[in-house]
Amino acid sequence: MVLRFYWTRMFLVLLVGVGGIGAVIYAIALLLNLGSVTPGLQTSADNDYTKYVDPFLGTENGGNMFPGVVAAPFSMVKLGPDLTNGNADAYSGYLPEGQIWGFSIMHESGTGGAPKYGVVSQMPVLGDVPNPLIDLSQNRSVSDSAKVGYYKSSLVSGIDIEVSATEHAGYYQYTFPSGSSSSVVVDVSHVLPSFRGLGWGQGYAGGYFGISDDGSAYEGYGVYNGGWNLAPNWTIFFCGHFDQAPMSSKTFIGEGTTIHSYGDNLSTNTTYRHGGVFSFSQSKVASRVGISFISSAQACQNIASEIPPNTSIQTLVSRAQTRWNQQVFSRVTTSETNLTILTQLYTYLYGMMLIPTNRTGENPLWTSNEPYYDDIFTFWDLFRCGTALMHVLQPSAYEEQIRSLIDIWRHEGWLPDARSSDYTGRTQGGSNADNVLADAFVKGVRGMVNWLDGFNAMKTNAEIVPPNNFDAIADDSSTRQGRGALSDWKDYGWITPAFTRAVTRAVEYAVNDFSLYQVASGLGFFADADRYLIRSRNWRNHWNPAQTSFNSSGYLVPRDANGTFVCGRCYWAEPYYEDTPWSYSFNAQHDIYHLIALSGGREAFIERLETFFTPNLTRKNAAYGHTLFDPANEPAFNTPYLFNFVGRQDLSVKYSRSIAMNFYNTGRGGIPGNSDAGSMQSWILWNMIGLYPMTGQTTFLVGSPWFKYLRIALGDGKTLTITSRGGNRNSAYYVQSLKVNGRSWDKAWVTWEDVFAHGGTLDFVLGDEPALWATGTLPPSPASDESPSVFW
Known part of the structure; x- marks a missing residue:
């Protein structure tokens, strides 16, 4: 104790000499904070986070x-x-x-x-x-x-x-x-x-x-x-x-x-x-x-x-x-002392990294110098936020996984959307490996990745109809790989009920085509970029403005070859896979401002979103009563954060935090249904961090962090440090102000370059009442024709 006091005094004396009284005040605050830090904050390999x-x-x-x-x-x-x-x-x-x-x-x-x-x-x-x-x-x-x-x-x-x-x-x-x-x-x-x-x-x-x-x-x-x-x-x-x-x-x-x-x-x-x-x-x-x-x-x-x-x-x-x-837990450190929250944090980190499986050196199918990963379950589940978090937490392994995907295409002709026991299958909706590759590309993953091969692999999905594997539960087209309903997509600009999961496929094919636009643009293939950007808007062809539900008009519905809108239910053989028209109608994540326009504008979109989370409607959940929102299915992962696009970041925080508190805990039922290879864990971890990724884009929507102090090691000596003050996890979680890298911030979004590419800081002030702090530019919607200013 005497020794610590001596070095504290010498530290303050030095700061007075070089920085004045302001530096002294900062140093005192720093030292007081360090005094409350648990061993979990230290990055020594001796700490046992297990x-x-x-x-x-x-x-x-x-x-x-x-x-x-x-x-x-x-x-x-x-x-x-x-x-x-x-x-x-x-x-x-x-x-x-x-x-x-x-x-x-x-x-x-x-x-x-x-x-x-x-x-x-x-x-x-x-x-x-x-x-x-x-x-x-x-x-x-x-x-x-x-x-x-x-x-x-x-x-x-x-x-x-x-x-x-x-x-x-x-x-x-x-x-x-x-x-x-x-x-x-x-x-x-x-x-x-x-x-x-x-x-x-x-x-x-x-x-x-x-x-x-x-x-x-x-x-x-x-x-x-x-x-x-x-x-x-x-x-x-x-x-x-x-x-x-x-x-x-x-x-x-x-x-x-x-x-x-x-x-x-x-x-x-x-x-x-x-x-x-x-x-x-x-x-x-x-x-x-x-x-x-x-x-x-x-x-x-x-x-x-x-x-x-x-x-x-x-x-x-x-x-x-x-x-x-060494490889996982010490990369995420915090000053948190609450055992329940620490159990959630480190158990969720553990749970999201059990698969895929690194089978490098154990590939019986071909000889290659590339890494080889198997047991991918599945990019339909993971592309929304799981792979983005893998990139942040395990950048070296993530690059290997990207290279492995491309190498599978080299030797088998298709990117896997799912894979196990050295066999690709099954594809549930779109060719969502495209989204994973695009997300890595726009965020600067290069290393030993051959991106020309990567883009050609994506073009295979976008241009070639895969052979039908005659899946007994959906035998209309391939469920093994690629885009089984691609012929309709190219012929009509929508997908008819002749193909199962028509609406799911349509909205996901649109996001897949946007992913090709992103990579084509970055590689300088501008004709391809223009073609795929236009195709990425085809989800709009499924929008029926006359379809109504709970006082809202306009939903994505099936459409016949003659253009007639029809209705349908959900699962493998139905137009909607594992979710509802309500959920899928929010899924054009690259074209949000056009979605807002189709929904009737800003206020109507806010009302529609809030209806989605309102209890006592039609979908039964233990904590929410009957709601349209289903926390156990990935198509709704983005939805709580869409309020950021209409200037209501406070509502994004309100609903995403409510979901986190009601559906996630430390019990044996501590995630809301099937983990889907860590998808659920990655969603709650992003909620804890206070950000949410828009896959295939460099945009991260700002939420609200759980911790007073959280540090993430990003590799190559870079870190992202997140702090908060003035609030608490359970009620006072509304953002009052934000600084990014020490600068006052008025946007409800940041980019990869802002905080991840070179490291950075996010400093939040939180409170128990919503505050109008995010008055700056709204998040980008890169496939939209509309400017967000038309909604104000």
Whole structure:
């Protein structure tokens, strides 16, 4: 304390000499602020932010989050439990209730549609196993526990299972009841099932399983298909080691629950179920398992290099926590002391970086010097704000992901809108990888990205009709890649009900074409730019001014080839995908001022927006009553912030903060429905930061920050520092004034260049009543013919 006072006094003396009394006052304020800062503000690698991460956040209420072990951002291995509970789909393997029937090495997180993976599994049981093909599932004796890098389950049989992992290998540690024999079953046919009845389930198509001479090791592969992306056969290789020789080890081959062969040391390559049973007398047994998409030899190399013999589980847990701290959590630091808010902040950061999967060096399809990422779920979900936040928080990985997308186009001919198990699919609306590329381009991502190839990849989507993959649930055109309804878009300037999801596709194709305009303009391809700008306005052709709802007129509706407007409902086979005409009618994010004009002008647009969030209307939400707004679906992500375009930034703050407070929390249902690979997490994180991105543009709409102090490391020594004073998170959150990089600011928007390209500062003054501070230029609407001045 004496030493600190001495240096404080010397600091003030120096400031008096160089800056006068103003500098002294500033220094005092700075020192007082530093006195209240928690260790979380420091960027030392020694700080453990993982203590704020709850892996179970979002595992209930349809969030589908994976609570198992992910050793680093974008790791290939995701090791955790697989549960069964009646006919409930376990999308990430986990269910809050039910029986464990295996611990498998591959999972996805926050995905919907149907489960994917759940392969390369082990299941411990007591005693001998006369038939490993029967149901060996067990209930848990207590609730599972987890932290970053670690997961534990305790079964009613008295078996404890603890797991950890690296990027390409997993570690199992079993504790069996003393004095009893035990077994570990490896079932190559193990895969997460689906009970939805949509034909999206996974299948097992055969494999191979062999055991070493001493019985302590095994290797092989499995072939699988299906899942939410309707993938054909794909293969994963594995290599496993136990830390001791078993009492016995034997392979099995069977069909259903019938054993055909049991006891050989080699399981041949057939479509029958394959696997092995390893029996032990010791109460402690450990197992190391590596995987690879290339070969069993590479799987063995992965385990040898990442989890060598005698590695302890504590070492792996510590290594995983260090990786997450250094690569993710220490990049976002705050003076916040509220444990609830810190748990939200760091758990949401964790949840948005579990997928995609970095498979560089594990691509079985082609040889390339480019990075390779898989498990993209999906750009339809992510393009609005998820990929923009990935750019801010992980710029190096983000550039790799952009390069990977372009390289997939080079070798397969199309950009993926979704991808898993090395197979592209499915496209839900537009070719929204176009938006992701455009967003990276306008924000200056260059590095090793070949943007000429990138633009040509986007032109493939814009000009070539993809071959129909005859998806059973929407067989009118391709759901695998590209723009299946492109022929209508080019022939009519709108999409007819001959194609499913007609309105969704139309508004998204318009945004996609605007993305091509942005990149073409930047590359100097001005004829292309003009053509795609004009096409980006075709969403207007779906606007029916005579369509009315809740005292508002004009909505996006389906349109026949003869120009007649018709009506429709929502989902795969309907004109609106996973949302309503109300929501999609706000979605032309590049052409907002024309949307305002069609809606009847400024006041009518404000009334329409407020109606969208009004309780007791038609869509049921627990916190909002019945409203038109659905926080669990991405098409409405932008909508709370559109008030900024009509000079009512206070209403953007009011509604976006209300959504954040009512639908997000630290519970197991802490996100409003399916995470969609971190989409929900990215929305709430932008809300915490106090900005919202307009994808494909350099514009960020200003909201209101949650923190007194928040610092984001942007890479290359750059930082964005956000401060606020005078308010509180729950009520006094209205912006009273804003300074950007020390200068007074009167606009309800900033650009990438203002605060991200070179770093910057945002200093807010907040209060409990709305204030008319944003009196300057309104946000740009680059595809609009109208000037915003016509609304005033």
